Amino acid sequence: MRADDLDPNRNDDLVDVDPYAPTEPPTTIPVYKRNQAPEGLATKRQLRAMGLSRRGLEVVAEVETRGPKNGYLYEIAKAQPVRPMTLAQEYALDRAMAARQTCPKCGRRYYGCLKTSLGICLECHDGTPAHPTSYVMPPAGPKTA
Template structure:
């Protein structure tokens, strides 16, 4: 156990802090809440958990109270349509206008065929 991150009163870090994987019951991260079908709602951060790293600052995961969490709102048909339109736009190449069949990499900005046309001719 890393005693360095044990601060349940919040005197050192400003909010209650626990070592990685040693948070008390009743607190959960956003992902843990989502796995239970919950979201933090409008509650603030209740605590944090820190994981040490060798050469950089520690990894931080914010914790929320499970008893104050709210159920996740279900997707409406309009939200599903908007999501589908957003995903279609991410697959469309801005240069050739074709549906690439995959999400266009932001590092290229275009589909692979348009980004590397000379390699496509050689193949």
Template sequence: MPGPRFWDPEGDRYGIPTYSYRLAPDGLVTRRQLRARGLRPGGQPVAAQILWRSRRRGVRAAYLYRLDLARPVRPMTPAKWAALDKALAARRTCPNCGRDAGYTLSTSLGVCVPCADAPALVA
């Protein structure tokens, strides 16, 4: 039997059915598991949760959805693909020199590596 700390299948203590890590019943999956199967929650409410203790972040939660109510992921339209390509190109374009760096620019530098390594011009 699982430990009593996060075991609440009726939802009396936490408001929704709660299970310990790796002990959720079949038919309940996380968003990530739905996505791996090409599915999405499709507007259904959270059916249950998994709680576990993390050394760094305290108590963590993963929400579970019913697999039988999940719907297929909507396909990307040409307009969505174009918008995604434009957004990714903006993340690769250096604001200093205007060139496509070929990689996503570091947010800490804010510019491409050659621009960051170039000595500052003294006026």
């Protein structure tokens, strides 16, 4: 250690700078009560119901909800239409839903998803008869040669 390191009159012009400190002040957005948001703003669910996407949109306001988090509001005028599903996406979605709706034991495909706790339909599980309008395909019969 040098003697001039302890000199209180020495001025090194060092500045303590936080490199992670924000350079601009944080912007605040308005928060509206439930059902009090102005016309022209919508939540992401409302945009989806209108066939619009929030892709590329900035959050312009918030709306208070019953839960711990507020809902974000987007401008309807700047929203773009939802991109249509391609045939490959539609095919993949149908295969995924078929896996959730088809009983592995009897081969019936139901309109609703099967209970994951059972893994099979109620008719195969405990003999509860399924109404004929509740499934798409009839069960596979015995193969004849």
